[in-house]
Amino acid sequence: LNARKPFISGNWKLNPQTKEEALTLGNEIAAAITEDSPDVDVALFVPYVFIESTMGVVGDKLSVGAEGVCPELKGAYTGAISTSMLKSIGVQWALAGHSERRVIYGETDDYINAQCRKLIEQGMSVMLCIGESLTEFEQDLAASVCAVQLKKGLKGISAEEMSRVAIAYEPVWAIGTGRVATPEIAQKVHAQCRAILAEMYDAETADNVRILYGGSVTPESVDELMSQPDIDGALVGGASLDSAKFGRIINFKP
Numbered sequence: 001l002n003a004r005k006p007f008i009s010g011n012w013k014l015n016p017q018t019k020e021e022a023l024t025l026g027n028e029i030a031a032a033i034t035e036d037s038p039d040v041d042v043a044l045f046v047p048y049v050f051i052e053s054t055m056g057v058v059g060d061k062l063s064v065g066a067e068g069v070c071p072e073l074k075g076a077y078t079g080a081i082s083t084s085m086l087k088s089i090g091v092q093w094a095l096a097g098h099s100e101r102r103v104i105y106g107e108t109d110d111y112i113n114a115q116c117r118k119l120i121e122q123g124m125s126v127m128l129c130i131g132e133s134l135t136e137f138e139q140d141l142a143a144s145v146c147a148v149q150l151k152k153g154l155k156g157i158s159a160e161e162m163s164r165v166a167i168a169y170e171p172v173w174a175i176g177t178g179r180v181a182t183p184e185i186a187q188k189v190h191a192q193c194r195a196i197l198a199e200m201y202d203a204e205t206a207d208n209v210r211i212l213y214g215g216s217v218t219p220e221s222v223d224e225l226m227s228q229p230d231i232d233g234a235l236v237g238g239a240s241l242d243s244a245k246f247g248r249i250i251n252f253k254p
């Protein structure tokens with residue numbers, strides 16, 4: 001029996017547009033976590049400028065993380081934000097490897113690996129996002145793409161350090177498209193990812209890693225996804241900007 005605690009997380013991306021909107025949303029999401037909620041970890045990945053103020057309104061109900069980090073600690077990297085800066089304001093979690101970073105910003109597996117390693121080195125936690133494109137999916141390459149992204153992204157991270165790593169399987173064809181993966185497809189790839197982790201590390205480590213599904217998760221799809229044995233949580237984009245929807249996702253019914 002696995003001891004994986006469910007993990008529901010939201011990715012705000014380049015939203016909301018003002019601090020006021022961010023604080024209202026953060027406040028409403030925190031209010032959706034009640035005594036009757038499932039025993040679940042909740043994290044919100046928010047734009048840097050809103051991190052501290054959002055932390056202030058959500059208290060200890062959920063953790064507020066960064067959408068990305070610079071793998072360098074300091075120096076001539078205009079526009080970058082380091083793990084040490086984030087750590088100093090109490091941030092624990094950050095995303096790495098989101099498909100929008102890979103595709104729009106050209107972040108490579110090596111760069112993503114450097115981000116993951118820097119976060120782990122700083123005592124922080126990382127949610128490594130992986131997933132295949134539509135063409136790769138159609139060619140039945142989901143598992144092999146995920147294997148490469150896992151191996152390259154986690155290079156140099158030990159079995160012990162894997163307790164501070166979560167994986168988000170996000171098929172690119174499902175992100176922001178309204179086309180959620182079926183629970184069967186997601187479960188199959190999650191099990192394949194866990195088998196890859198068992199190969200890279202060992203069965204116990206793989207059994208303890210939380211693998212979240214991401215890609216057009218809604219209140220309508222979350223329950224069945226969360227009832228799959230290898231789906232341990234959700235990384236939610238669009239629906240995390242609507243407190244009623246995200247609140248329902250946090251309060252999933254497996």
Ligand code: PEP
Binds near residue numbers: 170175176239
């Ligand atoms: C995401 O950006 O990680 C994501 C899953 O987005 P959406 O839920 O909007 O598909």
